[in-house]
Structure formats: C-alpha cells, structure tokens
Amino acid sequence: MLSPTNMPPADLNERRLPVEEIPAGEAFFRMHRTALGAKFFGRTGWRFDSPGRAFGTLYAARTAEIAFAETLLRGQRPIVAESELHIRSFCEFRLQRVVRLVKLHGPSLIAIGATAAVTSGSYDVSQAWAQALHDHPDQPDGILYRSARDNDRFALALFERAAAALDLGTSTPVMADPARLGGILDHYSASLV
Template identity: 40%
Template sequence: MAPEVQRQLRLPEPGSFEALLRPCRIAVASLLRLSRYPATEPYWSAGVYRFDDPDVGAADAFGTCYTASTLEVAFAESVIHECGRFAGGCYEVPAAELSERSVVSFACEGRKTLVLADLSGAALKALGLNNDISASGDYTSSQAWARAIHGASPRWDGIRYVSRQMNKGFAYAIFERSGLRKLRAEKLKTRQLDELCDRFNVTAV
C-alpha cells in the first residue's frame, strides 16, 4: 500500500459547508475554565489561539472564550499545555500556576444551553475534514473555519472539538455573541489539585 499523502485541511469555501454543519447542544452549567485571573473572566481572545477570529481588525471581529467539559481537560489544556515542561520523567509546572487557579463556571442570561457547531466524530468527517483541525500546531485552517462558522449563521454560539491535550474529552470555543458571563469562581481545592497532578504526572517547581 502506498504511503498516505499528507494534505492540508480544506478551507471553508462559501456554499460548500453551511448545510453540512451539525449542531450539538451544550448546557451552559457544564462549561468551566481553570483561571489564574477569575476577575477578568470570561476572557475573549482574538488572533492567537486555535479557533480565534484571525481578522482582529475587521468591523465584525469577534472574541472566543475557551472552556472545557471536565476539570481534567481544563487542566491539560491550560496548566500543562501553557505552563508545563516535560523533564526528568514528569511535567514541571511553576508552583504559582498550580496553587493560584480557580474553577470558573458560567451562565447566560435567559438561556440554559448553547448551540455549537460540532467539529468531532462523524460531524467533522462529513465536512470533509479530519482531526488535524483540533491537533495541528498550525492554526491557519482552524481560525479560518471559526470565522466562517461564526459568519454562516447567528445560531452558532461556538464550536465543540476534541481536546488536543486530553483526547478523550471535549473542549469548547465559545463565541462572544453567545452572551456568556461568569457565574462564580472557586479556588481549586488542594485535594482536586493533588489528584490532577498525580493523574497527569505533574510536579510543582
């Protein structure tokens, strides 16, 4: 069998994807972030991360808030990915990045669920895509898809995708227009932190 030719993800040409997008409803109460700065939540990013709007200077530019389905996904995506270094057989993470985290939960005025475009499983493959959209280190295609989905219809509150750092869980890129707001922030409990560090082989330095 000939080796598979590496191909880049297709870009979202207008008219080629809108009818193929499949929705999933996510309870707002299930969304969470592990944040060092809970007073600034939700944090809306643009032009930097995987499903950010690449056109930050455009009149219709939007922000994206990244949330997780579980504490494990949030820990892997934020603490380990952003602050960890694998050395000597474990992840070394600065102690402050561990001890100063708060679990942030969210609400939306008058809404209990959000409608997200599903970029996982069969829904992803039906679009002519693969999980490179969640795993590639090059965000050019994923940001283009985020902008295209945002512009396709106001029904879309964001995107569900497979976490690159914890591939048994989902992460969510929530669009600013969703109306997401912080409900509460609670300091990560010592017991929770110890369990997460044990599970992911993390040591404070």
C-alpha cells in the same frame, strides 16, 4: 504551505452543520488568572480566535481537568510551576440557555469536509475554520472539539455572540482545594516544580 483540503470547503455555507445542543444549566469550566475576570472573550490569536479579530472567543472545557490541562500542561512533560497555581482560579460557568456547538470530532468532520488537523494542527487552519463556522448561516454559538491535551475529553470555544448564555461564573483559587488539585495532578501524572 497550507493544504487546501485542510481549509473550509467553498460550499460550507450550503452544508448543514453537525450541531450538539447543550442544555441550560450545564456546567463548563475555565482556568484563569485570579486577578483577571473569568468571562473573557479573547482576540489574541489562539486556536479558534477570529483571524481578523472580528469576534472574541472564550475557551472552556467540559471538566475542570481539561481546563487545567489545556491551560498548564502545554509542554512535552507534565510539569507545572507551583507559582502558576498560586495566581490561577477555576471558574465554573452555568448555561443560561441552550447553546449550539458545532461538533468538530468523529464523523461530523467528514460531513463538513474537515479533518482532525482543524483541532490539532496549524492555528492558521483552525482560525480559518472558526471564522467560516462563525459566519455560517446556521449561526452556531461555538465549537465542541476533542482536547489536544487529552483527546478522551472535550473542550469548547464559545463565540462572543453567545456571551449572555453564560452566567457570571463562580471562581475558586486553584490552591483552595488541595484534594481537587491532587486528583488532577495524579490523573495526568503531573508534578510540581
């Protein structure tokens, strides 16, 4: 059973959202299947997707390392199937305008009545928050949160209404840059199988 304290408070729309403005020109990273487009706003039921599929969500990260970890280091051991690397690319997007992201970390959690369970707990809780933040009168472009895989770094969920804020991105196959891949694997003490 969900604790009511984990869900958005009834007065959320009356609270001012803690927003970080990310300037135009800033880069974000996404790891995607090479055969599919990188600019994908999903409605498939991930952490910050709309529970009713009312809007799509694009997941990205502040660094390529976090995009890698969020995509491929999801088990209890840092092991990656080499076959997964051959079918994936990194995409670097650039912002075409300022985006406003709700800060779901640090003291900002208290300001809006949230806890860390929003970003690392049940998807039911995360999706309820995504819907509430999307529908808030402040109309944020998305959410900035600590990665569940590496909580020293940040990931983001961009709401579909901000699609025009991203350029088309530049994708590079993961295996095309062995030095980058090696650095990421070393950073996470990950191994290939």
